[in-house]
Amino acid sequence: MQLRENCLRRVKEERNGLLWKARLSADQSPTQKIMASVLGVPAKIFQQDNPTLFSGGRRQNSAALFSGGAGRSCSVFGRRKLATRISSMSTPPIQHLEKPSASSQHLGLPIMVNGCNGKMGRDVIQAAVSAGLHPVPVSFSRAEESGQTVGVCGKEIKLHGPSGRESILASIVDEYPNLIVVDYTVPDAVNDNAELYCKVGVPFVMGTTGGDRERLYKTVKDSNVYAVISPQMGKQVVAFLAAMEIMAEQFPGAFSGYSLQVMESHQASKLDISGTAKAVISCFQKLGVSFELDQIQQIRDPKQQVEMVGVPEEYLNGHAFHMYHLTSPDQTVSFEFQHNVCGRSIYAEGTVDATIFLAKKGCLYETNDEKMENKIKCIIHYFERICSHMPTGLVSFERKVLPLEDVALCVTYPKADSWSKSATPLCHFEVHRSGLIEDQSKEALEVDFANRYLGGGALRRGCVQEEIRFMINPELIAGMLFLPSMADNEAIKVVGPERFSNYTGYASSFRFAGDYVDKRDVDFIGRRKKKIIAIDALCGMRMRQYRLEYLLRLRENCLRRVKEERNGLLWKARLSADQSPTQKEFVESTVREIVSDELQRFQGSGFSGRSEIPTSTAKVDEDMLWEYDGLHTASQLECEEVMLELQRMFYEDIRMNQTHRDGCNGNDEVNGCNGKMGRDVIQAAVSAGLHPVPVSFSRAEESGQTVEVCGKEIKLHGPSGRESILAP
Numbered sequence: 001m002q003l004r005e006n007c008l009r010r011v012k013e014e015r016n017g018l019l020w021k022a023r024l025s026a027d028q029s030p031t032q033k034i035m036a037s038v039l040g041v042p043a044k045i046f047q048q049d050n051p052t053l054f055s056g057g058r059r060q061n062s063a064a065l066f067s068g069g070a071g072r073s074c075s076v077f078g079r080r081k082l083a084t085r086i087s088s089m090s091t092p093p094i095q096h097l098e099k100p101s102a103s104s105q106h107l108g109l110p111i112m113v114n115g116c117n118g119k120m121g122r123d124v125i126q127a128a129v130s131a132g133l134h135p136v137p138v139s140f141s142r143a144e145e146s147g148q149t150v151g152v153c154g155k156e157i158k159l160h161g162p163s164g165r166e167s168i169l170a171s172i173v174d175e176y177p178n179l180i181v182v183d184y185t186v187p188d189a190v191n192d193n194a195e196l197y198c199k200v201g202v203p204f205v206m207g208t209t210g211g212d213r214e215r216l217y218k219t220v221k222d223s224n225v226y227a228v229i230s231p232q233m234g235k236q237v238v239a240f241l242a243a244m245e246i247m248a249e250q251f252p253g254a255f256s257g258y259s260l261q262v263m264e265s266h267q268a269s270k271l272d273i274s275g276t277a278k279a280v281i282s283c284f285q286k287l288g289v290s291f292e293l294d295q296i297q298q299i300r301d302p303k304q305q306v307e308m309v310g311v312p313e314e315y316l317n318g319h320a321f322h323m324y325h326l327t328s329p330d331q332t333v334s335f336e337f338q339h340n341v342c343g344r345s346i347y348a349e350g351t352v353d354a355t356i357f358l359a360k361k362g363c364l365y366e367t368n369d370e371k372m373e374n375k376i377k378c379i380i381h382y383f384e385r386i387c388s389h390m391p392t393g394l395v396s397f398e399r400k401v402l403p404l405e406d407v408a409l410c411v412t413y414p415k416a417d418s419w420s421k422s423a424t425p426l427c428h429f430e431v432h433r434s435g436l437i438e439d440q441s442k443e444a445l446e447v448d449f450a451n452r453y454l455g456g457g458a459l460r461r462g463c464v465q466e467e468i469r470f471m472i473n474p475e476l477i478a479g480m481l482f483l484p485s486m487a488d489n490e491a492i493k494v495v496g497p498e499r500f501s502n503y504t505g506y507a508s509s510f511r512f513a514g515d516y517v518d519k520r521d522v523d524f525i526g527r528r529k530k531k532i533i534a535i536d537a538l539c540g541m542r543m544r545q546y547r548l549e550y551l552l553r554l555r556e557n558c559l560r561r562v563k564e565e566r567n568g569l570l571w572k573a574r575l576s577a578d579q580s581p582t583q584k585e586f587v588e589s590t591v592r593e594i595v596s597d598e599l600q601r602f603q604g605s606g607f608s609g610r611s612e613i614p615t616s617t618a619k620v621d622e623d624m625l626w627e628y629d630g631l632h633t634a635s636q637l638e639c640e641e642v643m644l645e646l647q648r649m650f651y652e653d654i655r656m657n658q659t660h661r662d663g664c665n666g667n668d669e670v671n672g673c674n675g676k677m678g679r680d681v682i683q684a685a686v687s688a689g690l691h692p693v694p695v696s697f698s699r700a701e702e703s704g705q706t707v708e709v710c711g712k713e714i715k716l717h718g719p720s721g722r723e724s725i726l727a728p
Contacts, residue, residue, distance in 0.1 A: 108134040109359055110176035112169075114193065115184040116157050117141060117150045119318065120207065123348035124182055125152045131352050138172055140165060140185065140193070169200045180355050183208050191215055198223035205354045207233050207347070209275065226358050232276055233350040240339055241279050248286035249593075256288030257329045265299035265309045265321040273298065277322055280337070289326070315342040370511070371463050377512035378471040378501045385500055385515070393526030395496040397479045402489045413489040438469065438499065443529050449537035454492055455480040463510045469532070472516065473497040476532070485536075492534040496527030557598045558591075565594075671697040673714050674707045682709045697722060 111128055115121040116139040125135050139157050141148075146161030160168055173179050180203050183193055187210020194216050197204040203226040206216070220227045232238060247254075262281060264274040273296055281291055299321075305311040311319050324337040341347075402413040437446050450456060450466050455477060457463070458470035470476045475497045483492060498520075502513040520528040670685070672678040673696040682692050694714050698705075703718030717725055 108132070109356070110134045110136050110179050111182055111355055112136045112138060112172060112176075112179055113182045113184065114140040115186070115208070116152055117145065117148075117159065118184055120184040120344055120347065121182075122152050123344045124184060124207075124351050125155070125157075127345070127348035127352045128355070129153045129155075131356070133352065133355065136172060136176055136179065138168065142186075165196055166200065169196065169202065173200060173202055178359070180204065180358050182351055182355060187211050191219070194219050194227075197227070198225045201225055203227060203358045205233075205351055205358065206230070207351055228354040228358060230354070232279075233348075233354065234341065234346040235350040235353055236346065237276060237339060237341070238350070241276070244280055244283040248283040252286055253288040255284065255326060258289050258326045259329075260284055260289045260291045260295075261297070261325045261327075262291070262295065263297040263299060263309070263321075263323045265305050265311060265319065267317050267319060268300045268302060269317075270300070274320065274322065276320070276339075280322070280324060284324070284326070312342060318343050371508050372461065374503075374510055374512040375463065375467075375471050378503070379474060381512065381515065382474040382500045391498060393496060393522055393528065395475050395478075395494065395498075396527060397483060398493045398495075399483065399486075400491045400493055401487075404489055437465075438472065443531070446530065446532045448494075448532050448534040450486070450492070450534035452485045452536045453480070454483045454486070454534055463507050466534075466537075468503065468506070468510060472501045472503060473499050473532075486534070488536065490536075494532040494534065495530070496522075497530060497532065498528055499530075554595070554598055558594050561594050561598065673709055674698055674702065674705075674716065679709050682712070686710050686712075695725065 109132075111133050113121050113125050113128070113135055116125055116135075121139070128135055135152075135155060135157070137155060137157050139150075139159055141159040141161065143161035143163070145159045146163070148159045149156050150159065151157075169181075181197055182205045183190075183197075184207050185193060187208060190206065190208050190211025193208075194204070194206060194211075198219055201224070206227060206229040216229060220229065230238065232241070260281075262277060264277045266274060273293060277296060278293065281293065281296075284291060299305055299309055302316050305316060305319075305321075306313055309321055311321060320341040322337075322339050326335040326337075328334070403410055404413050406412055432440075440446065448466050448469055455470055456466045458467040458477060458480070476494060479492065479494065486492065499516050499518045502516045504511045504513050518528065520530050522528050670678050670682050670692055673682055673692070678696070685692055692709075692712060692714070694712065696707075696714050696716055698716040698718065700718035700720070702716045703720070705716045707714055707716065
């Protein structure tokens with residue numbers, strides 16, 4: 001009895017390792033019987049309540065986050081390029097969407113789920129309803145289903161075939177202006193559907209796999225439509241893939257020589273190899289593992305899935321289990337990665353999160369309409385004021401231009417190094433930690449971070465710093481009539497505009513807050529003592545800001561990155577010694593990655609404005625995950641001087657590292673060499689071409705002894721006199 005209990009306990013405690021061995025040997029022997037024989041337990045033990053290999057219950061979805069990620073896991077397109085901003089992540093439990101509050105239900109974001117009569121489409125509608133979204137009663141489907149009505153979550157949805165889709169979609173957009181489309185149709189329809197959504201101008205989430213992906217990306221990039229495109233909508237799995245790619249980028253070749261075994265199990269209807277497995281394998285290949293896709297063990301037989309893989313029977317028709325096993329060349333070290341998903345809820349909830357993400361990016365909520373209404377209120381209030389009491393005095397507009405070439409007695413447009421070389425002292429300045437530009441009480445110049453065309457979107461949908469200024473000082477709008485666009489060496493000075501309105505908020509939260517009485521004094525020609533300087537601000541933090549003449553901030557960040565990441569960069573340099581044709585190519589590549597990454601950080605930092613939108617309870621930043629699109633290399637960098645300086649700095653780092661190694665003549669002292677670990681280190685050092693010196697520090701009782709390790713005689717020294725022995 002004691003033996004039986006001990007064996008049963010061992011099986012339970014070591015079930016992951018045992019099941020893994022069972023799966024790996026599935027093609028070689030009748031696994032379960034052999035394992036049972038080795039352990040001395042009944043074979044039926046392996047068939048009892050076989051879990052999904054992750055704690056938390058057999059019915060839970062499982063997803064693991066490790067330091068690494070792969071390929072193009074998820075793409076986001078929109079009016080501006082979105083950047084990669086992934087920092088540290090931890091393994092969150094699978095999260096379910098919160099029960100929507102009354103306010104989120106009131107928002108009722110309309111979504112159209114195409115393919116709603118499929119399993120995935122039904123699950124998405126159910127998750128959307130739970131999140132307080134509003135599925136519209138129309139869906140696109142196959143021609144043979146056109147005209148049918150299906151019931152999903154108590155909602156009647158009419159299906160339409162391919163005929164007349166454009167006019168149908170346009171009419172739906174007219175009825176639901178904030179519409180977002182979710183596509184779970186068939187691979188053959190991916191490209192045609194995407195082109196339709198872009199033509200009509202409706203943002204969409206493409207969850208359908210297949211189609212011509214490059215054509216799909218180009219279609220969206222060429223349009224003015226936001227879209228999330230991903231074959232894997234589980235946000236936790238997206239995060240795992242992102243983390244895997246980061247690891248592959250940071251530590252290439254770290255698993256060189258390791259062997260890899262991969263098993264993936266999906267429902268029997270899935271005939272192709274898992275796209276997620278392909279992405280993870282791509283990362284392992286970057287990490288130095290040699291592995292081909294035809295080595296993947298695909299499990300599609302339901303019996304094997306239950307007995308070998310541990311898939312619960314109720315999820316045989318909808319699951320995605322992935323297992324990766326790495327083994328060192330000498331079989332002494334192994335790593336296991338798993339991510340197992342039962343059911344489709346993780347994908348449905350991820351799709352809803354992506355839909356809400358698009359709503360944020362596209363600013364689709366009714367707060368936009370309120371913003372526009374309040375801008376109009378400011379204009380109406382201005383006319384009410386001047387009709388009751390016509391203002392007196394003047395407002396002047398003046399264009400300021402700095403010559404591009406040196407001109408005697410003139411201040412010229414500054415060159416790139418003007419600031420660093422200038423000996424002219426700065427004028428007096430003060431730093432205020434609070435307050436608004438327009439509320440400053442002194443006669444300081446007030447900057448308008450303007451559009452190249454004065455006023456920007458003041459008379460359209462814009463509502464940030466410049467547009468708000470034009471609403472509370474409506475006389476500025478007059479300048480939009482006669483002032484052409486500003487060049488880089490130009491600014492516009494406006495003196496005397498009166499302020500008429502109070503306001504609160506910013507962007508979508510902007511609100512008219514009543515009358516404002518401007519009490520500024522006037523100058524000798526009747527202008528209020530208010531001076532506004534409009535400059536062409538760099539829209540959206542775009543690349544132009546980081547050309548040579550604007551690169552001080554970029555330069556500092558890149559230099560900081562090289563200093564902070566010195567160890568990691570030198571690690572890459574050493575690993576690439578046997579891979580790169582020249583050290584120069586490696587350094588250039590590494591520096592370009594750093595510059596590219598910093599440029600993307602700047603690019604992605606310009607988005608502002610948030611809406612109160614229903615979100616899930618997940619701890620990670622879902623927006624960050626949906627914006628993830630892999631690490632990019634800049635194709636056209638205009639920062640060659642920065643790159644050259646970084647390269648010089650990096651080469652110096654490598655030379656210092658090499659000098660340190662050469663200064664020791666390749667000699668290394670291993671203290672404690674007579675211990676097991678010390679002996680293994682000496683053996684590894686000799687294999688790596690290093691030269692262990694014939695001296696080692698040890699315990700007092702071993703002082704004076706000589707030991708042999710790897711054919712080398714090494715003399716041991718106790719604690720006495722160590723400093724003089726170690727000193728040169």
